[in-house]
Amino acid sequence: MEQTLEFTIDGLPVTAxxxxxxxxxxxxxxxxxxxxxxxxxxxxxxxxxxxxxxxxGRSQSACTQPAxxxxxxxxxTEQLQGFRKNLIDMLFVEGNHFCMACEKSGNCELQALxxxxxxLAPKYQYQFPQREIDASHPDVLLDRNRCIxxxxxxxxxxxxxxxxxxxxxxxxxxxHLAASSGCGFVGTDVAADxxxxxxxxxxxxxxxxxxxxxxxxxxxxxxxPIGCEKELRPEKSSTTSDVQKGVAS
Ligand code: SF4
Ligand code: FES
Numbered sequence: 001m002e003q004t005l006e007f008t009i010d011g012l013p014v015t016a017x018x019x020x021x022x023x024x025x026x027x028x029x030x031x032x033x034x035x036x037x038x039x040x041x042x043x044x045x046x047x048x049x050x051x052x053x054x055x056x057g058r059s060q061s062a063c064t065q066p067a068x069x070x071x072x073x074x075x076x077t078e079q080l081q082g083f084r085k086n087l088i089d090m091l092f093v094e095g096n097h098f099c100m101a102c103e104k105s106g107n108c109e110l111q112a113l114x115x116x117x118x119x120l121a122p123k124y125q126y127q128f129p130q131r132e133i134d135a136s137h138p139d140v141l142l143d144r145n146r147c148i149x150x151x152x153x154x155x156x157x158x159x160x161x162x163x164x165x166x167x168x169x170x171x172x173x174x175x176h177l178a179a180s181s182g183c184g185f186v187g188t189d190v191a192a193d194x195x196x197x198x199x200x201x202x203x204x205x206x207x208x209x210x211x212x213x214x215x216x217x218x219x220x221x222x223x224x225p226i227g228c229e230k231e232l233r234p235e236k237s238s239t240t241s242d243v244q245k246g247v248a249s
Contacts, residue, residue, distance in 0.1 A: 007071040009053075016067035023051055023062040026075070030232030033075055034084050034116075036091075036109060036201055037150040038063035042159055045151050050084050050113075081117070088113050089123040096128065096145035097202075103211030104203030106219025110148060111202075112226035131176065136184030139192040139208050142166075147177050147204040156199035157190075165190040177204075 016025035036048040051062040054074040131144035181187025
């Protein structure tokens with residue numbers, strides 16, 4: 001029989017297999033840890049820091065940190081939820097996210113996190129960066145205005161599609177996603193049904209000509225907040241802090 005490790009998250013007992021991350025163990029235990037760059041089936045990347053938890057008092061990203069026996073993990077604290085809320089706020093002003101005109105609205109993880117965290121208006125000043133769109137491919141569109149640099153498309157292309165359609169170029173504020181060809185996505189072997197497109201959590205990498213196909217009211221996050229599918233134990237909601245219940249501030 002495989003050995004299991006025991007530890008706690010917010011005082012609740014959790015078990016993990018050796019090598020399993022805190023996030024995977026939390027998911028299995030019905031405890032939601034917010035995330036954007038992590039996606040089941042892809043290797044961990046540790047870029048967005050939304051999943052930051054305290055492990056024995058030290059901050060760690062839950063998507064990359066393996067669980068260990070006896071560790072004490074804090075996830076749902078006012079401080080951590082405030083930190084996550086600030087990160088989400090910053091993502092909105094760093095890019096150009098006009099939800100009302102975005103094909104991904106209602107199915108967007110960034111938008112759904114904003115709802116979950118009660119973000120109704122930007123806290124920081126918009127930066128309105130100038131970003132280019134790659135519409136070179138007949139079936140695939142990259143709108144960098146909405147790209148949050150999570151690398152889910154990059155990893156999905158490599159790990160699930162067996163391709164290498166894109167990567168990052170530039171540094172700091174200039175860092176952006178670029179097709180792995182000198183002439184944009186039209187020069188790559190990307191296809192509209194690639195896992196890379198499905199992996200994009202926002203409306204940055206899209207199939208052309210299928211926008212707004214799901215009516216309002218039937219979209220993924222119209223009925224339940226993001227993370228609900230992880231929260232298997234209803235009684236857990238009583239420990240969820242106000243900020244994560246979507247209370248506006
Ligand atoms: S295009 Fe989408 S999946 Fe790719 S890095 Fe940007 S936000 Fe992430
Ligand atoms: S989900 Fe862990 S760093 Fe992004």
